[in-house]
Amino acid sequence: MAPWTLTDALDAAGYRLTRPRRQVAELIADRDDHFTASDLMADARRRGMAIGRATVFRSLEKLSALGQLERVRLPTGEQAYVACRPPDAHHHHVVCGRCGRSVEVAGCTIGSMTDEIRRRTGYDVATHHVELFGTCPECLASGADPIPPSGHVS
Amino acid sequence: MAPWTLTDALDAAGYRLTRPRRQVAELIADRDDHFTASDLMADARRRGMAIGRATVFRSLEKLSALGQLERVRLPTGEQAYVACRPPDAHHHHVVCGRCGRSVEVAGCTIGSMTDEIRRRTGYDVATHHVELFGTCPECLASGADPIPPSGHVS
DNA sequence: ATTTTTGCAAATCATTTGCATATAT
DNA sequence: ATATATGCAAATGATTTGCAAAAAT
Numbered sequence: 312m313a314p315w316t317l318t319d320a321l322d323a324a325g326y327r328l329t330r331p332r333r334q335v336a337e338l339i340a341d342r343d344d345h346f347t348a349s350d351l352m353a354d355a356r357r358r359g360m361a362i363g364r365a366t367v368f369r370s371l372e373k374l375s376a377l378g379q380l381e382r383v384r385l386p387t388g389e390q391a392y393v394a395c396r397p398p399d400a401h402h403h404h405v406v407c408g409r410c411g412r413s414v415e416v417a418g419c420t421i422g423s424m425t426d427e428i429r430r431r432t433g434y435d436v437a438t439h440h441v442e443l444f445g446t447c448p449e450c451l452a453s454g455a456d457p458i459p460p461s462g463h464v465s
Numbered sequence: 466m467a468p469w470t471l472t473d474a475l476d477a478a479g480y481r482l483t484r485p486r487r488q489v490a491e492l493i494a495d496r497d498d499h500f501t502a503s504d505l506m507a508d509a510r511r512r513g514m515a516i517g518r519a520t521v522f523r524s525l526e527k528l529s530a531l532g533q534l535e536r537v538r539l540p541t542g543e544q545a546y547v548a549c550r551p552p553d554a555h556h557h558h559v560v561c562g563r564c565g566r567s568v569e570v571a572g573c574t575i576g577s578m579t580d581e582i583r584r585r586t587g588y589d590v591a592t593h594h595v596e597l598f599g600t601c602p603e604c605l606a607s608g609a610d611p612i613p614p615s616g617h618v619s
Numbered sequence: 620a621t622t623t624t625t626g627c628a629a630a631t632c633a634t635t636t637g638c639a640t641a642t643a644t
Numbered sequence: 645a646t647a648t649a650t651g652c653a654a655a656t657g658a659t660t661t662g663c664a665a666a667a668a669t
Contacts, residue, residue, distance in 0.1 A: 434604030448587030517626040
């Protein structure tokens with residue numbers, strides 16, 4: 312069988328495989344960068360797919376819940392999504408601020424912080440979000456000026 | 466002089482010290498938890514302060530740009546802010562998902578990840594965002610069930 | 620006096636929801 | 645058949661913007 316598609320994930324979770332859902336899955340699979348809900352709407356229109364706005368949002372919600380997508384807030388403040396491939400392991404994404412491409416980064420070092428935080432602050436850390444932004448190798452190679460490191464982050 | 470207030474920060478940055486701005490600064494200073502723009506609007510109304518919605522947003526924007534506030538996206542999806550005290554050093558916030566209180570955590574271990582990421586992915590990491598959520602010591606003591614660690618985070 | 624800031628109301632924008640219809644199972 | 649999902653359009657909610665009036669320098 313094909314590796315493991317978003318459609319498979321929806322299927323495995325017991326959702327019905329409808330035309331709109333297959334199409335949303337296809338649109339996402341064809342992207343290698345982050346995207347917003349409206350990006351997908353535009354993609355769909357461009358390909359002549361008729362998918363309702365609400366359906367796109369509902370699909371994104373389900374796929375996020377299934378761990379197939381991660382919601383990220385871009386530095387610009389936009390709400391975007393990136394596909395998790397593979398979706399199971401704990402990881403983070405680095406998003407290129409220039410072209411939008413993203414890759415996953417395994418080996419999260421945050422875990423080791425939580426004990427330390429508990430000890431120092433008394434807070435029991437349950438979850439965390441990490442969003443990394445920078446410049447991808449392609450954009451670096453193309454001579455574009457890298458995004459300058461920001462002085463005060465997070 | 467008083468330690469260093471949000472008002473001082475606005476002043477130092479060359480902004481005019483208007484009544485609404487002083488009031489927003491006061492409202493924020495009186496909070497020890499995260500807050501949304503609407504929270505501040507409500508606080509203001511409660512105290513009989515007449516501050517326009519737009520002014521609140523404009524003030525939050527300036528204070529964020531000055532590094533006095535951090536914008537955080539709560540697990541619920543809400544856009545909130547937390548005060549940075551002190552505002553200068555690189556740090557992150559742990560937010561209590563139960564009561565909203567937050568504290569800063571110094572000693573970010575992300576920095577050490579960036580070289581590794583560069584080596585493994587070719588991405589030049591410029592900025593990062595870390596948002597930590599959990600349960601604060603007070604809430605833990607009060608016997609409330611801690612927020613369960615989430616399986617797939619970020 | 621001059622420039623900045625305010626506050627309103629309108630505009631924008633993203634996201635959600637109700638509900639009758641259509642579709643997958 | 646029957647439960648689920650769609651798609652519209654309307655509702656919601658947050659944030660932004662234009663602009664004349666008000667306030668700070």
